[in-house]
Amino acid sequence: MVTVLASYRSGRGGTNETSDGRCAFCTNDFSDEQRLGRAGDLNIISPLGQVVPSSLVAFQFPRSGVADPCFSVAADGWARDVEEFERIADTFTRWRGGRATVFYEQGRAGGGQLLGRSGFWHHAHYCSWPGEIDVERLVRTMDPAVVVTQLDDLSDLGRAAAGRPYVVTRKFLDGRCVDSRLILPGSESSWTALEDSHLKFSLAEQLGEGDFRDWQTRSPERTSQTAHDFRAFTSSTHERRMA
Numbered sequence: 267m268v269t270v271l272a273s274y275r276s277g278r279g280g281t282n283e284t285s286d287g288r289c290a291f292c293t294n295d296f297s298d299e300q301r302l303g304r305a306g307d308l309n310i311i312s313p314l315g316q317v318v319p320s321s322l323v324a325f326q327f328p329r330s331g332v333a334d335p336c337f338s339v340a341a342d343g344w345a346r347d348v349e350e351f352e353r354i355a356d357t358f359t360r361w362r363g364g365r366a367t368v369f370y371e372q373g374r375a376g377g378g379q380l381l382g383r384s385g386f387w388h389h390a391h392y393c394s395w396p397g398e399i400d401v402e403r404l405v406r407t408m409d410p411a412v413v414v415t416q417l418d419d420l421s422d423l424g425r426a427a428a429g430r431p432y433v434v435t436r437k438f439l440d441g442r443c444v445d446s447r448l449i450l451p452g453s454e455s456s457w458t459a460l461e462d463s464h465l466k467f468s469l470a471e472q473l474g475e476g477d478f479r480d481w482q483t484r485s486p487e488r489t490s491q492t493a494h495d496f497r498a499f500t501s502s503t504h505e506r507r508m509a
């Protein structure tokens with residue numbers, strides 16, 4: 267196991283070849299329909315493969331050089347943009363009549379692994395799900411040996427993650443952040459699970475949505491509907507300035 271992990275943790279700085287077509291975020295490879303606006307330096311999109319309809323993703327788009335593989339190793343200032351995205355996404359949820367929005371980042375690259383086993387390039391991005399989803403429980407289904415701590419201030423993420431893969435999850439209720447947690451590996455197996463597993467797949471399974479491993483082909487109508495709804499939201503509220 268140790269040998270596998272040693273060869274697997276490729277380490278940051280191994281390559282700068284991010285424009286190889288494998289990472290949609292690095293190449294900004296999204297349709298005009300999917301592009302919804304910005305939150306600071308983050309781009310907001312309606313992603314493909316939405317397990318929960320009306321999900322959004324905010325990702326870092328590198329203005330120069332190479333994007334950060336996850337927020338825990340990003341340069342200072344990202345937390346402010348993520349908080350802006352949270353405010354926008356949660357306002358969108360409430361505009362649609364919901365009360366709760368759950369956010370997460372699965373920081374697979376926190377330990378230095380840049381590529382998933384499937385060749386998926388890790389890239390800092392932050393996801394929103396409308397509704398009440400217990401992310402901690404989802405992660406525990408991937409591997410129960412995780413350690414959960416409070417993360418009161420997002421900008422403490424780098425220090426708290428300390429070079430480990432992680433999941434950060436925050437819950438908003440009635441417009442307020444009511445829960446902010448950092449999920450870290452508590453064993454070697456959970457380290458691997460946090461690097462390898464996809465929360466989306468576990469969520470789809472739990473919600474009876476079937477196999478989402480081929481997520482790019484799943485439920486394209488949700489991508490369009492979310493984009494349509496978000497544009498109606500921005501044109502009817504003060505979020506107009508983002509469009």
Ligand SMILES: [Zn+2]
Binds near residue numbers: 333389
């Ligand atoms: Zn990328």
